[in-house]
Amino acid sequence: MVMLHEISEEASSSSSTHRHGYDVFLSFRGLDTRHSFTNHLYNALMHANINTFLDDEEIETGEDLKPELESAIKASRASVIVLSTNYATSTWCLDELVLILEQHMKSNHLVIPIFYHVEPTNVRKQQSSFGDAMAKHRQRMEAETDANKRSNLAQKMDQWNKALTKIADLKGKDANGRPEAALIEETVKDIHRRLRISSRFPLPQLIGMDDSIKFIISWLKDASSHTTDILSIVGIGGIGKTSIAKYVYALHSHEFDTSAFIEDISRRCDRNYNGIIGVQNELYYEISKPCSVQVHDVSMYTSMIVNAIAHRKAFLVLDDIGSLDQLNALLGSKDFHPGTKIIITTKDAWLTESCELFRTNIRPKPVTYKIQGLSEIDSQKLLCFHAFMCNNLKADYEEVSKNLVKYCQGHPLALKVLGRSLHNRDVGYWEGYIDRLKKENGPFISNVLRASYDSLPFKNDKELFKHICCFFVGEDRDVTETILNACDMDTRSGITNLIDRCLLDIWWNNEFMTIELTMHQLVQEMGRFLVREESSDKPWERSRLWCHEESFRVLKQNKGTKNVLGLALDMRMLEKEKLCGSCELKTDALSKMDDLMLLKLSYVQITGSYKNFPKELRWLCMHEFPLKYIPSDLPMENLVSLDMSYSKIESFDICYSNPQPLHERLMQLIGPCLCLYSKDKRLLRSLKILNLSFCKQLRTLRGFDHLPSLERLILRRCTGLLDVSESIEKCEELVLVDLSYCKKLVNLPKIISMLKKVDSLSLKGCNLGESQIGIRDIDSTEKLKADNNGKNIKRPSSVVLKAIPSDLKFFTIPLPRSLVRLSLADNNLSNESFPMDFSCLVMLKELYLDYNPIVSLPNCVRTLPGLERLSMVACNMLTSVEHPQNTLKFMQIYIESDEPRLRKVAYDPKIKMVINRGSLGTSSFEFEGMIKIQPMEIVEEKILSSLGWNKLEFPIGQRMAVFFIGRRKESEIQMYYEFGIFSTICGGEEMPNWITDRSTGPSISFTIPSSFNKLRGLNFCYVATSGSDLTLNLPVIKICNITKNLTWMYQHYIEAVEVDGGCLMFLSHWMFGMNEMECGDHVTITLKENPDDIGNAVTNVIKECGVSLVHEEEEEEEEDVLSYYKSWNNIIGRDLTKLQSTTGEYVLTRSQIWRPYP
Secondary structure, rough: OEEEEEOOOOOOOOOOOOOOOOOEEEEEOHHHHHHOHHHHHHHHHHOOOOOEEEOOOOOOOOOOOOHHHHHHHOEEEEEEEEEEHHHHHOHHHHHHHHHHHHHHHHOOOEEEEEEEOOOOOHHHHHHHHHHHHHHHHHHHHHHOOOOHHHHHHHHHHHHHHHHHHHHHHHEEEEOOOOOOOHHHHHHHHHHHHHHHHOOOOOOOEEEEHHHHHHHHHHHHHOOOOOOOOOEEOOOOOOOHHHHHHHHHHHHHHHOOOOOEEEEEHHHHHHOOOOOHHHHHHHHHHOOOOOOOOOOOOOOHHHHHHHHHHOOOOOOEEEEEEEEEHHHHHHHHHOOOOOOOOOEEOOOOOHHHHOOOHHHHHOEEEEEEEOOOOHHHHHHHHHHHHHHOOOOOOOOOOOHHHHHHHHHHHHOOOHHHHHHHOOOOHHHHHHHHHHHHHHHOOOEEEEEEEEHHHOOOOHHHHHHHHHHHHHHHHOOOOHHHHHHHHHOOOOHHHHHHHHHHOOOEEEEEOOOOOOOEOOOOOHHHHHHHHHHHHHOOOHHHHHEEEEEHHHHHHHHHHHOOOOOOEEEEHHHHHOOOHOOOOOOOOOOOOOOOOOOOEEEEEOOOOOOOOOOOOOOOOOOEEEOOOOOOOOOOOOOOEEEEEEOOOOOOOOOOOOOOOOOOOOOOHHHHOOOOOOOOOOHHHHHOOOOEEEEOOOOOOOEEEEOOHHHOOEEEEEEOOOOOOEEEOOOHHOOOOOEEEEEEOOOOOOOOHHHHHOOOOOEEEEEEOOOOOOEEEEEEEEOOOOOOOOOOHHHHOOOOOOOOOOOOOOOOOEEEEEOOOOEEEEOOOOOOOHHHHHHOOOOOOOOOOOEEEOOOOOEEEEHHHHHOOOOOOEEOOOOOOOOOOEEEOOOEEEEEEEEEOOOOOOOEEOOOOOOEEEEOHOOOOOEEEEEEOOEEEEEEEOOHHHHHHOOOOOOOOOOOOEEEEEEEOOOEEEEEEEEEEOOOOEEEEEEOOOOOOOOOOOEOOOOEEOOOOOOOOEEEEEEEEEEEEEOOOOOEEEEEEEEEOOOOOOEEEOOOOOOOOEEEEHHEEEEEEEEOOOOOOOOOOEEEEEEOOOOOOOOOOOOOOOOOEEEEEEOOOOOOOOOOOOOOOOOOOOOOOOOHHHHEOOOOOOEEOOOOOOOOOO
C-alpha cells in the first residue's frame, strides 16, 4: 500500500496541470497596493506553493490589455481581485475584471474579491472613488471625436459597469477593521482548500493504499480531542511510511496555523556529530520566522521549538524517528496547542508513548497505524512500472513476474529496486536473478531491513529473532514462548520488542483459536542471512540449520557439532532425484550435537537406537513418525514440547506397571495398550505441550499423572481416539485442551468435567448434535467417579445429567467455569441445544459457534458477562442477529449460501463487525445503521408523503431482477435506504409528473431558489435505457454544491437491474444536513459510469434526469416520521468522516464503511 513513484520531473506541484499555467492571477491597482498589501499576498501565495501570476509593469490609462495578461487569466484556475480606492481608474484593471468574470461563467474559474478599504456598496453602485473614476471614463468617451472609438468605449463602459456590479455581489473578503496579515493568511488557506493545492515538494503518486490514506485523513480531521493528537505510522523499512506521510502532509498542511515536514531524521542524526541540532534548526525554521541567532545547545533549541508553536495549531511530521532522544529533543515536555496534530514515522512503535511529552499534565492522545504491504495486483503494477516502464506485463514474463511478486510479498521498495534492476532484461536473466535472491537479498534491501535488527537493544532479542526466523514463523505464539523460555530466552519482552520494530507480527488464526507469529519474507530471509554469515561454506558450524538440503547433508555425512542449537528437516521439501543413495537417516547422526535444543524432523525415515539422542532437547517435533509407539530410550527429561502429529502412534501411555483395566467394551475396540516405557515409571516434569494431532490410529491416551507440568493437550482430528484416561485430572496446570473432531471419544463428558483450570477448550466437530450443554460447578465437592464397570456415577449438584445411553453417543456436556475461550463449532447445534443461561461462565471472552444451524443468537450468549469475541462463520440458517451485549469488541458473520436467510442485523456500532457481502440480502433486509430494504407496497404512505413522493404508481405485481455481488436475484419493487438517501427502481420510461426541473442526458445543473420554508430534501430521478440488452448497470450519482465546494458521489447498494423493455426509472430522495444545501447555492448532478459494472451489459443511455426540491410544510406534524432514519450515524449531514476522500468530497459506497470478507 505505498509509493509507485514520485513525479518530480512532471510537476513542481499537483496544482499545476497541463491545462493551467497558473493557480492564481492577481488583479490589482499598482498605485495603491503594489509595494504593500499585494506584494505581501503574492509572497504568501508563492511560499504556500500556489503558483501565482503578478505583472510587474504598469500600463497607462487607455492602453489595451496585453495579450500575455489575457493568456495568463485564461491559463489560471483562480483570480484574486484587490479592489482598492483607485482600482477603477485603470482601464487595464477593468478589462482584466471583465475577462476574469467571463472565465468565471465559462469554466468554473474561481474568483475571490478583496475589498481593500472600499465598501462593496460603492463598488456595486459605482459611488465614491469608483463613481469618480467611471465619470472620468465617461468624460473621455464623450470627448472622443472618432465615432468607432467612441462606440467601442461606450460598449466597454457598459461592460465595466456590469462587471463592477457583479463582482460586488460575489462573496468576498473585507480588509476593513482587521490586520492585513490575518486577511492574507485567510485568503491563502481558502485558495489552498478550494483549489486543493499540494505542498512545496512533489507529491508521490500512490497506488493500492486508499485505506491508509483515508484512515490518516480521518484521524487528521477528527476534532473531538482537546489535546495534541499523535499518530505513529509504523512498518518495516521501505514499506512506504514516508511516502504516505508526505502525501497527507502535502494535501492538508495548509489547514493549520503552521506546519513542518522533517525527513530522514535518524540517518541525519547518525551521520553527523550533534546532527540533532541540524534537525532542530530545520524544524524551528519551518514553524517560525527565520532567526539569525546561532544555537548550539539541544535543550535550548527544544525550548525554542515548543515556544514557537505553543499558541498555534500545528501540523508536524517527524519522519524516521529512531530513538527517544530524538523525539524528546524535537517535541520537548510541554503541552502543545489544542488541535495540534503530530505524525511520527518509525520502525519502533514503542517510542512514541515513552517520550517526555506523555508526562505532561494533559496527556496527548496516541494512535498507532501499521502500514501493510501491497496486494498482489498492485505489486504487479509497481513491478511493471519499473521493469517495463508501463502498467502492463510483457508477453512471456507472466510466470517470472508472478514469482518475483510472491518473493517481495508486497514490499514496495523491493519491487522498485528489483524492477529497475531487471529493466530490459530477458526472461532467462529474470529466472537466474530470482534464484540468486533466494540465497541472498540484494545489499540495498538488506541494509534497509537490517536497520531495525541493529536497533534491537539486547543480545537476547537478536538471538530470539534468529530462532523465530529459522523455526517458528507460522507457529503459535504461546507455544513458541513456552519453548524458547526453556531455552533461556526472555520472550516476554523480546517478542514485544520485535513486534514494536516491525520485525515480527501476529495474526489471529480463527480456525485454531490461536495467535500465530508472522514475518515478512524479506525480513525472515534477512534474519537467516545473519545466521548464514556465521559460516558461509560450513553449515554444520552455524548455530541453526533450517535449509532442508543443508540439514540433510549434515545429517547424512554425520557432521553435526556442538555449535548447532536448532535443526529442521522436511523430506518432502527435497527433490529425491538429487539425493545420492538412501534417504534413510541414522539416529547417531545427531549424537555430536550436544547442545541441540530445537529439533524438527518431518517425514524423515530415521532408524537406530535413541540412547545417544541429544539430551538437551526442549522441542522435539517429529511429524509422520513411523513407529506405533514412542521409543522407550528416547531421552525426554528436558523436553518442554513434544509434537508427534500425523504419526502412526496407536497409543500414548507413561507406563503403568499394572495398568488399570479398561472398560470391557473399550478393550474390544482398541486392543492392548502400548506404553511409552515398558517397566520404568518416570515423571516427565518438564513437558508442557503434547501435540498428537492427526494421529488417526491413536486409540487411547493415558498416564497423565506422570505429566505434572502439562499445560497444553492438542489432539486435533484424532478421529480414532476412543478413550482419554481419567488421570487427566492430575494435570493441574492444564489450560488448553483441543479435542476438535475427536468424534469417537466415548468418555468426553467425564473428561471435560475433570478439567479444573482449563481456559481454552475446543470441541469443534465433536458430534455433539443432540447434546445438552451445561455448566460444571467448580465449587461442588462431588466428582464424577466410576468403578471398572462404569457404574455408580456421582454427578455435580448444579448439573442435571441424564443417564448415558447405551450407545454412548448422546450426553450432557458440562463446561468448566474457568473457560476463557470456547469453540462449539461444527456440532450441528440448534438454538434448542443451548441452556437459557450462560452467566456462570464469568471468565469467557471468546465463543465460536461456526458451522452450526442456529437461526438467531442463542439467548444464553447474551448472558455472558464478559464476552468480547463472537464468531458465527457459516451459520447458514441465521435469520437475525440482534443486539448482542455491549461487552463485545469483535463479531464476525459469514454466510456460505447463494440464498442467505439473514433478514436483520442490529448491534452497537462500537463493536467491530466483519461480515461478508454474501450474507447481505437484496429484499426485506435491514443492517441497522447501514442499509434498509423493504418492499414498496408496505412502505407507509406518510413516509412517502414526507419524501415528496406523491401519487407514485407502479405496475401491480411488477417484479425485477437485481444483481448483487454478481448474483442475480428476483424480487418485487423495493425501497432502499442508505447514507441518508431513499431510492427505488422500477421499469418504465416516465418520471413522476412532480419532477418539474428536467434535462436531457446524464447531467443537470440548477440554483436553489429562495423559499419561505426550510429545505427538507432533494428528489433526483433519471430514466435510462440500454438498447437491446435487458441488463442496466446503475451509474454513480455525483452531486456537487459548487457554491459550498461540497461533493457527494453515491454508488448504489445494487449493482445492476434487469427489467422488461430494457428501460428503468430510478427515483431517489436525499436528506441533506444543516447548511449543506441553501438558497442561492449552485448545484450540478452528473451520472457517471460505475467502475464495477458487471457482465457484458451495454453502457447505459440516460434519456433524461430531473430534480424537485422538498420543503417543510407550514404546519408540520408533531411526529417526525423520518426520525428513525435520521438517527443513523453514517448519513449525509452527520458523521461521514470514514467516507471522506478529500476535503469536501465524500464517496458514498458501502465498502467504505466496513471491510467485509472478500
